[in-house]
Amino acid sequence: MSKALEVSNLNKSLGGFRLKNISFSLELGCITGFVGANGAGKTTTIKLLLDLLKKDSGQIRYFGEGSGADLTRVKNRLGFVLDEGCLYDCLTIAEMKNLVASAYSDWDDGEFRKRLRQFSLDPKQKITTLSRGMRTKFALSLALSHHADLLIMDEPTSGLDPLVRSELLDILLEYMKTGDRCVLFSTHIVSDLERVADALILIDQGEIILQEDKDALLDTHRIVKGDKDKLSEQTRALFMNLRETDYGFEGLTDEAEAVQKRIPDALIEKASIEDIFLGYTRRRMS
Amino acid sequence: MNMVFCLVKKDFLLVRKALPLVLAFVIVYPIVYAVEFEPKEAIESMGPVIFGPLASLCTFMIYHNISLEEQKHRGTQLLAATPYGRRKIVIAKYLTLLVTYIMIATTYVAISRLIPFEFPRVDWRAVSIVFLCLSVFLGVYLLMAFKFGYAKVQVVGYLLVFATPILISRLKRWAESGIISLRLMESLSTTGFGLTALALGALIGMISCVISIDIFERKDL
Numbered sequence: 001m002s003k004a005l006e007v008s009n010l011n012k013s014l015g016g017f018r019l020k021n022i023s024f025s026l027e028l029g030c031i032t033g034f035v036g037a038n039g040a041g042k043t044t045t046i047k048l049l050l051d052l053l054k055k056d057s058g059q060i061r062y063f064g065e066g067s068g069a070d071l072t073r074v075k076n077r078l079g080f081v082l083d084e085g086c087l088y089d090c091l092t093i094a095e096m097k098n099l100v101a102s103a104y105s106d107w108d109d110g111e112f113r114k115r116l117r118q119f120s121l122d123p124k125q126k127i128t129t130l131s132r133g134m135r136t137k138f139a140l141s142l143a144l145s146h147h148a149d150l151l152i153m154d155e156p157t158s159g160l161d162p163l164v165r166s167e168l169l170d171i172l173l174e175y176m177k178t179g180d181r182c183v184l185f186s187t188h189i190v191s192d193l194e195r196v197a198d199a200l201i202l203i204d205q206g207e208i209i210l211q212e213d214k215d216a217l218l219d220t221h222r223i224v225k226g227d228k229d230k231l232s233e234q235t236r237a238l239f240m241n242l243r244e245t246d247y248g249f250e251g252l253t254d255e256a257e258a259v260q261k262r263i264p265d266a267l268i269e270k271a272s273i274e275d276i277f278l279g280y281t282r283r284r285m286s
Numbered sequence: 287m288n289m290v291f292c293l294v295k296k297d298f299l300l301v302r303k304a305l306p307l308v309l310a311f312v313i314v315y316p317i318v319y320a321v322e323f324e325p326k327e328a329i330e331s332m333g334p335v336i337f338g339p340l341a342s343l344c345t346f347m348i349y350h351n352i353s354l355e356e357q358k359h360r361g362t363q364l365l366a367a368t369p370y371g372r373r374k375i376v377i378a379k380y381l382t383l384l385v386t387y388i389m390i391a392t393t394y395v396a397i398s399r400l401i402p403f404e405f406p407r408v409d410w411r412a413v414s415i416v417f418l419c420l421s422v423f424l425g426v427y428l429l430m431a432f433k434f435g436y437a438k439v440q441v442v443g444y445l446l447v448f449a450t451p452i453l454i455s456r457l458k459r460w461a462e463s464g465i466i467s468l469r470l471m472e473s474l475s476t477t478g479f480g481l482t483a484l485a486l487g488a489l490i491g492m493i494s495c496v497i498s499i500d501i502f503e504r505k506d507l
Contacts, residue, residue, distance in 0.1 A: 014506070050367040052507040075369040086364035088300065090355065095299055102292040103368040 003064060004028050004150045004182035005049070010058030012048055019044050019206045022058070026150070026182050026199075031172060033193035033214070034186035035277055036203035042186040043083055045203065046154045049184075050080055063149065076105050079148030081139045083155045087127050093138060094123035104146035115141035133164035140168065144175060151175065151183045157192050165189075169196045190274045200273065204281050214273070221276050222256040225249070226266035235262050241282040252279030289370055293378030294385060300355040301348055308344045312393045315340055316406050326404045333398070333408040335457045338416045341390050343450045345420060348386045350443055352379075353436040363507050372502045376432065380495045383424055387417060411480030414487070421487035425494030432498040432505070 003025050010022040019041050026032050036042045047053040049060060051071065062074045087096055093116070101107040116123060119137040121130075130138060136156055143151060151172075157165045172183055173196060187193065193200065193214070200217060202210035210217075224239070228249050236242065238259050239251035252275055253259050256268055271279070298305065316336050323329050356362055366372050391413045398407040430439045 047507070052363055052367055054504060054506055072369045072371060075367070075371075078367075080367055082364060082367070084360055084363070086360045088296070088355065088359045088361045091296075091299055095296075099292055099296050100364075100368060102289055103365070103370045105369070 002028050004062070005184070006059070006061040006064075007045075007049070008059045008061075010045070010048060010060065011056045012044060012053060013056060014044060014053070017041070017044065017206060019048070022203075022206075022208055024201050024208055024211050026184055028149075028182050029176070029179050030198040031176060031183040031185060031196050032199045032201060033190075033197035033273075034184055034201050034203065035188065035190055035193065035273075036186075037188060037281060040203045041206040042188075042203060043154055044206075046080075046082075046152055046184075046186055049152060050078070051075075076146065077149045079143035079146065079151040081136065081143050081151075081153040081156045083158070085135050085139060087135060087139065089126070089128035091127055092123065093121055093125050093127065096127060096138075097123070097142065100142050101145075107146045109145075111147075112141055112145035115144060133160050136160060136164070136168065140171065144171075149181055151181070153183070154186050155188070156185070157187060157189055165192060172196050190272075190277050194273050197273075202277060202280055204284055209280055209284065217276060218270065218273070220254050220256075221271040221279070222253055222259075223269045223271045223275050224251050224253055224256070224259050224263070224266050225269070226263050230263045230266065232262075235259070238262070240279045241286065252276065290374050290378050290381060293365070293370065293374060294382050297352045297378065297382040298385075301351045304351045305348065308347055309389065309393050312340065312344055312390050313397050316394065316397070317401065320401070320403065320405045323406075329404040329406055333406040334412045334415070336406040336454065337391075337394055337408045337412060338419065339450050339454045339457070341387065341394065341416050342420050342423065343447065344390050345383060345387045345424070346443060346446060349383055349424070350440070350447075352382065353431065353440070357436055366507055372505075373499050376499045376502050377495060379428065380491060380498075383428075384491070387420060391416075411477065411483075414480040414483040418483040418487040418490070421490040421494075425490045429494055429498055429501065432501045 005026040007025065008023045010019060012019040017039075022041075022045060034042055034045070044053065048055050062069065063077065065074065088099075091099070097112060101109070101112070115121075115137075119134070119141060121134065121138055121141070127135070127138070140153075140156070143153075157168060160168070169192060172185070175181060176183065185193070185197065197214050200210065200212055200214050201208060226248055228244055228247075231242070231244075231249060238255045239253050242249055242251040252271060259266060260268060319332075319336055320329055323332070362375060365375055395408065395410075395413065398405050427439065427442065430442075
Protein backbone atom coordinates (compact mmCIF):
# COMPACT_ATOMS: atom_id res chain seq x y z
CA MET A 1 0.00 0.00 0.00
CA SER A 2 1.26 3.51 -0.76
CA LYS A 3 1.65 6.06 1.97
CA ALA A 4 -0.56 9.12 2.35
CA LEU A 5 1.61 10.61 5.03
CA GLU A 6 5.08 9.99 6.43
CA VAL A 7 6.27 11.80 9.52
CA SER A 8 9.84 11.37 10.65
CA ASN A 9 11.70 12.71 13.68
CA LEU A 10 9.27 15.57 14.19
CA ASN A 11 10.14 17.84 17.11
CA LYS A 12 8.30 20.81 18.53
CA SER A 13 8.61 22.72 21.79
CA LEU A 14 5.54 24.66 22.84
CA GLY A 15 5.62 26.37 26.21
CA GLY A 16 6.45 23.63 28.71
CA PHE A 17 5.41 20.85 26.32
CA ARG A 18 7.70 18.95 23.94
CA LEU A 19 6.88 16.70 21.05
CA LYS A 20 9.84 14.35 20.85
CA ASN A 21 11.03 12.69 17.64
CA ILE A 22 7.60 11.75 16.41
CA SER A 23 7.68 9.26 13.55
CA PHE A 24 4.74 7.44 11.97
CA SER A 25 3.13 6.83 8.63
CA LEU A 26 -0.39 6.46 7.27
CA GLU A 27 -1.32 3.97 4.55
CA LEU A 28 -3.91 4.78 1.90
CA GLY A 29 -7.05 2.72 2.46
CA CYS A 30 -6.76 2.83 6.25
CA ILE A 31 -8.47 4.63 9.08
CA THR A 32 -5.80 5.27 11.68
CA GLY A 33 -6.77 6.08 15.23
CA PHE A 34 -4.52 8.57 16.97
CA VAL A 35 -4.97 7.84 20.64
CA GLY A 36 -3.68 9.58 23.69
CA ALA A 37 -4.74 11.13 26.96
CA ASN A 38 -5.58 14.83 27.18
CA GLY A 39 -2.36 16.80 26.76
CA ALA A 40 -0.48 13.85 25.22
CA GLY A 41 0.34 15.81 22.05
CA LYS A 42 -2.43 14.82 19.62
CA THR A 43 -3.57 18.36 18.79
CA THR A 44 0.02 19.64 18.58
CA THR A 45 0.87 16.87 16.11
CA ILE A 46 -2.23 17.56 14.02
CA LYS A 47 -1.53 21.30 13.99
CA LEU A 48 1.98 20.54 12.74
CA LEU A 49 0.52 18.31 10.01
CA LEU A 50 -1.82 21.11 8.94
CA ASP A 51 0.98 23.71 8.97
CA LEU A 52 -0.69 25.63 11.80
CA LEU A 53 2.39 25.14 13.97
CA LYS A 54 5.92 25.38 12.64
CA LYS A 55 8.12 22.38 13.36
CA ASP A 56 11.47 22.76 15.14
CA SER A 57 12.91 19.85 13.14
CA GLY A 58 11.85 16.72 11.30
CA GLN A 59 10.03 15.90 8.09
CA ILE A 60 6.41 15.69 6.98
CA ARG A 61 5.83 14.12 3.57
CA TYR A 62 2.39 13.95 1.99
CA PHE A 63 1.51 11.47 -0.77
CA GLY A 64 5.15 10.59 -1.33
CA GLU A 65 6.08 14.14 -2.29
CA GLY A 66 9.34 15.62 -1.01
CA SER A 67 9.66 18.36 1.57
CA GLY A 68 9.71 20.99 -1.20
CA ALA A 69 6.22 19.95 -2.37
CA ASP A 70 3.77 22.65 -3.37
CA LEU A 71 1.83 23.26 -0.14
CA THR A 72 -1.26 24.56 -1.95
CA ARG A 73 -1.46 21.37 -4.04
CA VAL A 74 -1.07 19.25 -0.91
CA LYS A 75 -3.73 21.25 0.98
CA ASN A 76 -6.14 20.74 -1.91
CA ARG A 77 -5.95 17.01 -1.18
CA LEU A 78 -6.45 17.40 2.59
CA GLY A 79 -9.71 17.59 4.47
CA PHE A 80 -9.73 18.42 8.15
CA VAL A 81 -11.93 18.88 11.18
CA LEU A 82 -10.39 20.88 13.98
CA ASP A 83 -11.08 20.29 17.66
CA GLU A 84 -12.01 23.91 18.35
CA GLY A 85 -14.30 24.08 15.32
CA CYS A 86 -12.81 27.40 14.21
CA LEU A 87 -15.99 28.38 12.39
CA TYR A 88 -17.19 31.98 12.24
CA ASP A 89 -20.31 31.90 14.41
CA CYS A 90 -21.81 35.07 12.98
CA LEU A 91 -21.84 33.71 9.40
CA THR A 92 -24.54 31.48 7.97
CA ILE A 93 -23.76 27.98 6.75
CA ALA A 94 -23.95 29.20 3.13
CA GLU A 95 -21.59 32.14 3.80
CA MET A 96 -19.06 29.93 5.55
CA LYS A 97 -19.30 27.41 2.73
CA ASN A 98 -18.68 30.12 0.11
CA LEU A 99 -15.59 31.22 2.00
CA VAL A 100 -14.13 27.73 2.31
CA ALA A 101 -15.19 26.63 -1.20
CA SER A 102 -13.25 29.49 -2.80
CA ALA A 103 -10.03 28.07 -1.41
CA TYR A 104 -10.31 24.67 -3.12
CA SER A 105 -9.71 24.02 -6.80
CA ASP A 106 -11.84 20.86 -6.74
CA TRP A 107 -14.82 22.00 -4.67
CA ASP A 108 -17.98 20.01 -5.37
CA ASP A 109 -21.13 21.99 -4.58
CA GLY A 110 -23.37 18.99 -5.36
CA GLU A 111 -21.49 16.89 -2.83
CA PHE A 112 -21.82 19.68 -0.23
CA ARG A 113 -25.58 20.01 -0.79
CA LYS A 114 -25.90 16.24 -0.50
CA ARG A 115 -24.12 16.37 2.88
CA LEU A 116 -26.33 19.20 4.10
CA ARG A 117 -29.44 17.20 3.22
CA GLN A 118 -27.97 14.12 4.88
CA PHE A 119 -27.32 16.09 8.08
CA SER A 120 -30.55 18.13 7.88
CA LEU A 121 -28.63 21.41 7.84
CA ASP A 122 -30.22 24.57 6.48
CA PRO A 123 -27.82 26.79 4.46
CA LYS A 124 -29.52 29.90 5.83
CA GLN A 125 -28.95 28.84 9.42
CA LYS A 126 -26.42 30.86 11.42
CA ILE A 127 -23.51 28.81 12.73
CA THR A 128 -24.01 30.18 16.22
CA THR A 129 -27.39 28.39 16.39
CA LEU A 130 -25.87 24.97 15.67
CA SER A 131 -25.46 22.41 18.43
CA ARG A 132 -22.06 20.82 19.02
CA GLY A 133 -23.09 17.77 16.98
CA MET A 134 -24.42 19.90 14.12
CA ARG A 135 -21.23 21.97 14.07
CA THR A 136 -19.14 18.82 13.75
CA LYS A 137 -21.41 17.58 10.96
CA PHE A 138 -21.06 20.92 9.18
CA ALA A 139 -17.28 20.90 9.61
CA LEU A 140 -17.25 17.38 8.21
CA SER A 141 -19.39 18.50 5.26
CA LEU A 142 -16.80 21.20 4.50
CA ALA A 143 -13.98 18.67 4.82
CA LEU A 144 -15.60 16.09 2.54
CA SER A 145 -16.79 18.34 -0.29
CA HIS A 146 -13.54 18.80 -2.20
CA HIS A 147 -12.71 15.12 -2.73
CA ALA A 148 -9.91 15.06 -0.17
CA ASP A 149 -7.62 12.03 -0.25
CA LEU A 150 -6.60 12.40 3.38
CA LEU A 151 -8.97 13.40 6.15
CA ILE A 152 -7.42 14.62 9.39
CA MET A 153 -9.76 14.96 12.35
CA ASP A 154 -8.91 16.25 15.79
CA GLU A 155 -11.27 14.84 18.44
CA PRO A 156 -14.34 15.02 16.19
CA THR A 157 -16.47 12.88 18.50
CA SER A 158 -15.54 14.64 21.73
CA GLY A 159 -18.62 15.99 23.53
CA LEU A 160 -21.08 14.25 21.19
CA ASP A 161 -23.87 11.91 22.23
CA PRO A 162 -23.57 8.21 21.23
CA LEU A 163 -26.09 8.54 18.40
CA VAL A 164 -24.28 11.41 16.67
CA ARG A 165 -20.93 9.68 17.26
CA SER A 166 -22.24 6.56 15.61
CA GLU A 167 -23.51 8.60 12.63
CA LEU A 168 -20.10 10.21 12.21
CA LEU A 169 -18.35 6.86 12.29
CA ASP A 170 -20.73 5.59 9.60
CA ILE A 171 -19.79 8.56 7.44
CA LEU A 172 -16.11 7.74 7.84
CA LEU A 173 -16.73 4.17 6.76
CA GLU A 174 -18.68 5.43 3.75
CA TYR A 175 -15.88 7.89 2.90
CA MET A 176 -13.38 5.03 2.91
CA LYS A 177 -15.37 2.92 0.43
CA THR A 178 -13.38 4.13 -2.59
CA GLY A 179 -10.30 2.51 -1.04
CA ASP A 180 -7.73 5.11 -2.12
CA ARG A 181 -8.35 7.43 0.79
CA CYS A 182 -7.04 7.69 4.30
CA VAL A 183 -8.22 9.02 7.66
CA LEU A 184 -6.28 10.11 10.72
CA PHE A 185 -8.70 10.28 13.61
CA SER A 186 -7.49 11.61 16.94
CA THR A 187 -9.50 10.79 20.03
CA HIS A 188 -9.35 9.89 23.66
CA ILE A 189 -12.65 8.01 23.36
CA VAL A 190 -11.05 4.73 22.36
CA SER A 191 -14.34 2.83 22.02
CA ASP A 192 -14.97 4.77 18.77
CA LEU A 193 -11.87 3.22 17.30
CA GLU A 194 -12.94 -0.37 18.00
CA ARG A 195 -15.54 0.07 15.27
CA VAL A 196 -13.72 1.95 12.53
CA ALA A 197 -9.95 1.95 12.94
CA ASP A 198 -7.63 -0.27 10.92
CA ALA A 199 -4.47 0.89 12.67
CA LEU A 200 -3.62 2.66 15.90
CA ILE A 201 -0.99 5.15 16.93
CA LEU A 202 -0.59 5.70 20.64
CA ILE A 203 0.96 8.93 21.87
CA ASP A 204 1.90 9.76 25.45
CA GLN A 205 3.74 12.76 26.89
CA GLY A 206 4.80 13.90 23.43
CA GLU A 207 6.17 10.52 22.30
CA ILE A 208 4.76 7.86 20.01
CA ILE A 209 4.77 4.68 22.06
CA LEU A 210 2.98 2.38 19.68
CA GLN A 211 2.01 2.12 16.02
CA GLU A 212 0.32 -1.11 15.10
CA ASP A 213 -2.40 -2.72 13.05
CA LYS A 214 -5.52 -2.79 15.25
CA ASP A 215 -6.34 -6.47 14.74
CA ALA A 216 -2.72 -7.50 15.37
CA LEU A 217 -2.78 -5.46 18.55
CA LEU A 218 -6.01 -7.06 19.74
CA ASP A 219 -4.66 -10.53 18.83
CA THR A 220 -1.44 -10.15 20.76
CA HIS A 221 -2.70 -8.53 23.95
CA ARG A 222 -4.65 -10.19 26.72
CA ILE A 223 -6.10 -9.24 30.09
CA VAL A 224 -5.11 -11.71 32.78
CA LYS A 225 -6.89 -12.11 36.13
CA GLY A 226 -5.84 -14.39 38.95
CA ASP A 227 -4.80 -14.90 42.58
CA LYS A 228 -2.30 -12.46 43.89
CA ASP A 229 -0.17 -15.16 45.52
CA LYS A 230 0.58 -16.62 42.06
CA LEU A 231 2.62 -13.54 41.19
CA SER A 232 6.41 -13.78 41.44
CA GLU A 233 9.33 -11.67 40.22
CA GLN A 234 9.38 -13.64 36.94
CA THR A 235 5.62 -13.56 36.32
CA ARG A 236 5.35 -9.86 37.14
CA ALA A 237 7.88 -9.16 34.35
CA LEU A 238 5.44 -10.64 31.81
CA PHE A 239 2.89 -7.88 32.41
CA MET A 240 2.84 -4.40 30.96
CA ASN A 241 0.96 -3.20 34.00
CA LEU A 242 -0.62 -4.82 37.02
CA ARG A 243 -3.46 -3.79 39.31
CA GLU A 244 -3.40 -5.65 42.57
CA THR A 245 -6.15 -5.76 45.20
CA ASP A 246 -6.67 -7.81 48.35
CA TYR A 247 -8.56 -10.34 46.26
CA GLY A 248 -6.30 -10.79 43.28
CA PHE A 249 -4.65 -9.13 40.32
CA GLU A 250 -5.52 -7.92 36.85
CA GLY A 251 -2.91 -7.10 34.25
CA LEU A 252 -2.27 -6.55 30.54
CA THR A 253 0.23 -8.77 28.76
CA ASP A 254 1.48 -9.34 25.24
CA GLU A 255 2.97 -12.67 26.32
CA ALA A 256 -0.22 -14.61 27.00
CA GLU A 257 1.32 -18.03 26.27
CA ALA A 258 4.14 -17.51 28.77
CA VAL A 259 1.64 -16.31 31.38
CA GLN A 260 -0.57 -19.36 30.74
CA LYS A 261 2.43 -21.68 31.29
CA ARG A 262 3.48 -20.04 34.56
CA ILE A 263 0.00 -19.34 35.98
CA PRO A 264 -2.15 -22.13 34.50
CA ASP A 265 -5.28 -21.31 36.50
CA ALA A 266 -5.27 -17.60 35.55
CA LEU A 267 -8.29 -16.26 33.65
CA ILE A 268 -7.17 -14.92 30.27
CA GLU A 269 -9.51 -12.66 28.31
CA LYS A 270 -9.33 -10.64 25.11
CA ALA A 271 -8.17 -7.08 25.72
CA SER A 272 -10.07 -4.07 24.39
CA ILE A 273 -8.34 -1.07 22.82
CA GLU A 274 -9.10 0.80 26.02
CA ASP A 275 -7.30 -1.90 28.08
CA ILE A 276 -4.30 -1.68 25.76
CA PHE A 277 -4.28 2.11 25.80
CA LEU A 278 -4.47 2.20 29.61
CA GLY A 279 -1.90 -0.57 29.94
CA TYR A 280 0.74 1.20 27.85
CA THR A 281 0.05 4.59 29.37
CA ARG A 282 0.17 3.34 32.96
CA ARG A 283 3.37 1.39 32.30
CA ARG A 284 5.05 4.64 31.28
CA MET A 285 3.67 6.44 34.32
CA SER A 286 5.00 3.82 36.72
CA MET B 287 -7.14 37.47 -6.66
CA ASN B 288 -10.56 35.85 -6.30
CA MET B 289 -9.35 34.18 -3.10
CA VAL B 290 -8.19 37.50 -1.62
CA PHE B 291 -11.52 39.06 -2.60
CA CYS B 292 -13.35 36.28 -0.72
CA LEU B 293 -11.25 36.92 2.39
CA VAL B 294 -11.96 40.67 2.22
CA LYS B 295 -15.66 39.91 1.81
CA LYS B 296 -15.47 37.65 4.85
CA ASP B 297 -14.00 40.51 6.92
CA PHE B 298 -16.89 42.78 6.00
CA LEU B 299 -19.40 40.01 6.74
CA LEU B 300 -17.90 39.73 10.22
CA VAL B 301 -18.62 43.42 10.87
CA ARG B 302 -21.85 43.78 8.91
CA LYS B 303 -23.64 45.02 12.02
CA ALA B 304 -20.95 47.53 13.03
CA LEU B 305 -20.23 48.91 9.55
CA PRO B 306 -23.52 50.84 9.04
CA LEU B 307 -23.17 52.31 12.54
CA VAL B 308 -19.63 53.49 11.83
CA LEU B 309 -20.67 55.02 8.50
CA ALA B 310 -23.63 56.69 10.22
CA PHE B 311 -21.19 58.16 12.74
CA VAL B 312 -19.04 59.48 9.86
CA ILE B 313 -22.13 61.29 8.57
CA VAL B 314 -23.65 62.47 11.85
CA TYR B 315 -20.56 63.65 13.73
CA PRO B 316 -19.43 66.40 11.32
CA ILE B 317 -23.04 67.57 10.85
CA VAL B 318 -23.49 67.94 14.62
CA TYR B 319 -20.11 69.64 14.76
CA ALA B 320 -21.07 72.06 11.98
CA VAL B 321 -24.35 72.93 13.68
CA GLU B 322 -22.71 73.47 17.08
CA PHE B 323 -19.51 75.19 15.94
CA GLU B 324 -19.02 78.94 16.32
CA PRO B 325 -17.97 81.09 14.48
CA LYS B 326 -19.65 79.58 11.43
CA GLU B 327 -17.28 81.22 8.92
CA ALA B 328 -14.32 79.25 10.35
CA ILE B 329 -15.95 75.85 9.92
CA GLU B 330 -14.91 75.31 6.32
CA SER B 331 -11.21 75.37 7.18
CA MET B 332 -11.64 72.90 10.06
CA GLY B 333 -12.18 69.97 7.65
CA PRO B 334 -8.80 68.24 8.13
CA VAL B 335 -8.99 68.71 11.92
CA ILE B 336 -12.32 66.87 12.02
CA PHE B 337 -11.81 64.39 9.21
CA GLY B 338 -8.33 63.17 10.25
CA PRO B 339 -9.13 61.84 13.73
CA LEU B 340 -12.65 60.77 12.71
CA ALA B 341 -11.51 58.68 9.72
CA SER B 342 -8.62 57.20 11.74
CA LEU B 343 -10.91 56.27 14.61
CA CYS B 344 -13.58 54.75 12.36
CA THR B 345 -11.10 52.75 10.27
CA PHE B 346 -9.54 51.49 13.45
CA MET B 347 -12.92 50.58 14.95
CA ILE B 348 -13.71 48.41 11.93
CA TYR B 349 -10.31 46.71 12.19
CA HIS B 350 -10.83 46.25 15.93
CA ASN B 351 -14.22 44.60 15.42
CA ILE B 352 -12.89 42.26 12.73
CA SER B 353 -9.96 41.30 14.97
CA LEU B 354 -12.23 40.61 17.93
CA GLU B 355 -14.38 38.31 15.80
CA GLU B 356 -11.26 36.54 14.49
CA GLN B 357 -9.95 36.16 18.02
CA LYS B 358 -13.26 34.79 19.31
CA HIS B 359 -13.79 32.17 16.61
CA ARG B 360 -10.17 31.38 15.72
CA GLY B 361 -11.28 31.23 12.09
CA THR B 362 -7.79 32.19 10.92
CA GLN B 363 -6.64 28.71 11.98
CA LEU B 364 -9.19 27.11 9.72
CA LEU B 365 -8.36 29.38 6.80
CA ALA B 366 -4.60 28.94 7.21
CA ALA B 367 -5.02 25.17 6.94
CA THR B 368 -6.88 25.49 3.62
CA PRO B 369 -5.18 26.34 0.31
CA TYR B 370 -5.74 30.04 1.09
CA GLY B 371 -2.48 29.94 3.03
CA ARG B 372 -1.12 32.62 5.26
CA ARG B 373 0.11 35.05 2.62
CA LYS B 374 -3.36 35.71 1.24
CA ILE B 375 -4.80 36.09 4.74
CA VAL B 376 -2.34 38.94 5.44
CA ILE B 377 -2.84 40.64 2.07
CA ALA B 378 -6.62 40.49 2.56
CA LYS B 379 -6.35 42.17 5.97
CA TYR B 380 -4.46 45.14 4.49
CA LEU B 381 -6.90 45.37 1.58
CA THR B 382 -9.85 45.32 4.00
CA LEU B 383 -8.44 48.35 5.80
CA LEU B 384 -7.77 50.13 2.52
CA VAL B 385 -11.34 49.52 1.35
CA THR B 386 -12.64 50.63 4.77
CA TYR B 387 -10.75 53.91 4.58
CA ILE B 388 -11.94 54.50 1.00
CA MET B 389 -15.55 53.91 2.13
CA ILE B 390 -15.20 56.29 5.05
CA ALA B 391 -13.47 58.99 3.02
CA THR B 392 -16.01 58.66 0.19
CA THR B 393 -18.89 58.92 2.66
CA TYR B 394 -17.38 62.03 4.30
CA VAL B 395 -16.59 63.76 1.00
CA ALA B 396 -20.00 62.87 -0.42
CA ILE B 397 -21.83 64.21 2.62
CA SER B 398 -19.76 67.39 2.60
CA ARG B 399 -20.81 67.94 -1.02
CA LEU B 400 -24.47 67.41 -0.21
CA ILE B 401 -24.66 69.60 2.91
CA PRO B 402 -25.90 73.08 1.85
CA PHE B 403 -24.65 74.97 4.95
CA GLU B 404 -21.17 75.62 6.37
CA PHE B 405 -19.40 72.28 6.87
CA PRO B 406 -15.85 71.11 7.73
CA ARG B 407 -15.10 70.10 4.15
CA VAL B 408 -12.04 68.23 2.87
CA ASP B 409 -10.65 67.77 -0.60
CA TRP B 410 -8.77 64.76 -1.99
CA ARG B 411 -5.43 66.22 -0.87
CA ALA B 412 -6.47 66.24 2.77
CA VAL B 413 -7.79 62.69 2.29
CA SER B 414 -4.36 61.71 0.95
CA ILE B 415 -2.52 63.24 3.92
CA VAL B 416 -4.79 61.42 6.39
CA PHE B 417 -4.20 58.26 4.36
CA LEU B 418 -0.45 58.70 4.83
CA CYS B 419 -0.83 59.22 8.61
CA LEU B 420 -3.13 56.21 8.89
CA SER B 421 -0.73 54.08 6.83
CA VAL B 422 2.07 54.89 9.25
CA PHE B 423 -0.07 54.12 12.31
CA LEU B 424 -1.81 50.99 11.02
CA GLY B 425 1.33 49.83 9.24
CA VAL B 426 3.08 49.58 12.61
CA TYR B 427 -0.04 48.40 14.46
CA LEU B 428 -0.76 45.52 12.08
CA LEU B 429 2.88 44.44 12.19
CA MET B 430 2.65 44.25 15.97
CA ALA B 431 -0.69 42.46 15.81
CA PHE B 432 0.67 39.81 13.44
CA LYS B 433 3.79 39.43 15.56
CA PHE B 434 2.31 39.35 19.08
CA GLY B 435 -1.36 38.58 18.44
CA TYR B 436 -4.21 41.07 18.55
CA ALA B 437 -5.02 40.41 22.22
CA LYS B 438 -1.65 41.81 23.27
CA VAL B 439 -1.71 44.99 21.20
CA GLN B 440 -5.36 45.95 21.57
CA VAL B 441 -4.57 48.08 24.62
CA VAL B 442 -2.83 50.51 22.25
CA GLY B 443 -6.04 50.61 20.25
CA TYR B 444 -8.11 51.40 23.32
CA LEU B 445 -5.77 54.31 24.06
CA LEU B 446 -6.39 55.63 20.55
CA VAL B 447 -10.15 55.35 20.98
CA PHE B 448 -10.07 57.22 24.29
CA ALA B 449 -7.60 59.78 23.00
CA THR B 450 -9.52 60.71 19.83
CA PRO B 451 -12.14 63.06 21.40
CA ILE B 452 -9.36 64.73 23.40
CA LEU B 453 -7.24 64.99 20.25
CA ILE B 454 -10.08 66.57 18.27
CA SER B 455 -10.82 69.20 20.92
CA ARG B 456 -7.09 69.92 21.37
CA LEU B 457 -6.52 70.27 17.60
CA LYS B 458 -9.56 72.54 17.44
CA ARG B 459 -8.22 74.73 20.26
CA TRP B 460 -4.73 74.86 18.68
CA ALA B 461 -6.25 75.81 15.35
CA GLU B 462 -8.34 78.55 16.96
CA SER B 463 -5.41 79.95 18.93
CA GLY B 464 -3.09 79.85 15.93
CA ILE B 465 -0.67 77.21 17.27
CA ILE B 466 -1.61 75.15 14.23
CA SER B 467 -1.71 77.42 11.25
CA LEU B 468 -4.65 76.47 9.07
CA ARG B 469 -2.96 78.44 6.30
CA LEU B 470 0.05 76.16 6.61
CA MET B 471 -2.24 73.15 6.36
CA GLU B 472 -3.85 74.67 3.32
CA SER B 473 -0.47 75.37 1.76
CA LEU B 474 0.49 71.73 2.36
CA SER B 475 -2.66 70.71 0.54
CA THR B 476 -1.14 71.16 -2.87
CA THR B 477 -1.62 68.62 -5.64
CA GLY B 478 2.05 67.63 -5.45
CA PHE B 479 1.95 67.09 -1.73
CA GLY B 480 -1.33 65.17 -2.01
CA LEU B 481 0.06 62.85 -4.66
CA THR B 482 3.28 62.35 -2.68
CA ALA B 483 1.28 61.52 0.47
CA LEU B 484 -0.84 59.04 -1.48
CA ALA B 485 2.20 57.32 -2.98
CA LEU B 486 4.07 57.32 0.32
CA GLY B 487 1.05 55.91 2.19
CA ALA B 488 0.69 53.13 -0.38
CA LEU B 489 4.42 52.38 -0.18
CA ILE B 490 4.37 52.22 3.64
CA GLY B 491 1.31 49.95 3.51
CA MET B 492 3.02 47.62 1.05
CA ILE B 493 6.26 47.48 3.05
CA SER B 494 4.28 46.75 6.23
CA CYS B 495 2.31 44.05 4.38
CA VAL B 496 5.49 42.32 3.11
CA ILE B 497 7.00 42.29 6.63
CA SER B 498 3.70 41.05 8.11
CA ILE B 499 3.61 38.19 5.58
CA ASP B 500 7.13 37.21 6.63
CA ILE B 501 6.15 37.30 10.33
CA PHE B 502 2.88 35.45 9.84
CA GLU B 503 4.42 32.74 7.63
CA ARG B 504 6.67 31.74 10.56
CA LYS B 505 4.12 32.12 13.34
CA ASP B 506 2.51 29.33 15.37
CA LEU B 507 -1.28 29.59 15.12
